[in-house]
Amino acid sequence: MDEFFLIAKVVSVSVKDGLLKLKLFTDHPEKLFTTDFILVDFWGSKKKFFIENVLKRGENYLIKLKNFSAERELSVFIGREIYLKQSDLLPLDDDSFYIHDLIGCKVYCLDKFLGEVKDVLSTPANDILELITEDKKVKLLPFVLKFFEEINPGEKIIFVKADSGICDDED
Template sequence: MKTYQGNKIFRVGKIVNTQGIKGELRIVPVTDFPDRFQRGEEFIVEDAKGQQFVTIVESARPHKNFILLKFKDMNSINDVEKWKGGELFVTEENLAPLEEGEYYFHQLIGLQVYTEDQVHVGTLDDILQTGANDVYVVKRPGQKDLLLPVIDECIREVNLDKNQIIVYIMPGLE
């Protein structure tokens, strides 16, 4: 888990290139909330060497599959060139609020997975974003990973207080 000044931070974008000569950066969003990229928003920028600093968005606009961001006090390509290959993060307090029954990946990864009969299946190790629905990757001791589609038929309950997910393993998934 990455931190900034002792606070957990979460990746929301990858800086892939510069755009023009006036200090804009091309960002590939890695968030379900691309609307967070707007004027006045605060981000932690980390370069490829791990150096971090906090900055404020001066302007933002969509461009093809990217978001073009310009940060305050960065007015030329020379000011932003060093950030190519870097990443954008937000602190936990700046994460977008979620609806009831929605969770951030970091809240789910590491939870224990059980069947409805309370048989321990394994630990949620990863979440794949496939397009139609996400897929939970459950690491099972001594067995191949179990891939569970995140659909109501399979995922019966998520209980963060008990650190567990209750699932139904449909025939053919094992």
């Protein structure tokens, strides 16, 4: 059974061009240019739609679906989430990770549990791991590779380097 991963959300339409404007949730939008179809969520059910064209205008990504061009047809997509199957995702370099792979990882400094990754927040400087501690508090860690000894999404475990400075306030 294939898993689905959120990559974008439709934020508006361009009726003149028949395009859907996307808000991306991926660092790898180039996959849109190489896939034949997307899956759109309609009330919990994923429906397949074939791609006619993908455009990049400035920082925006726009997608044209086959057989959809009228305003009434396009307006049903506004606010809908777009998914790809895991088998359609691009393989990543060794030091890159999909956010969905990091969610649920338990984070440790030496043998001390810091928390579980609930989300990864994107900032201009670097990504931030949002952890939930044992006492249900939120803790934010900069996701800078030099601060981590081991990142193993397969085992759902992350080890922070003891000398990173992150563990100093944990006593």
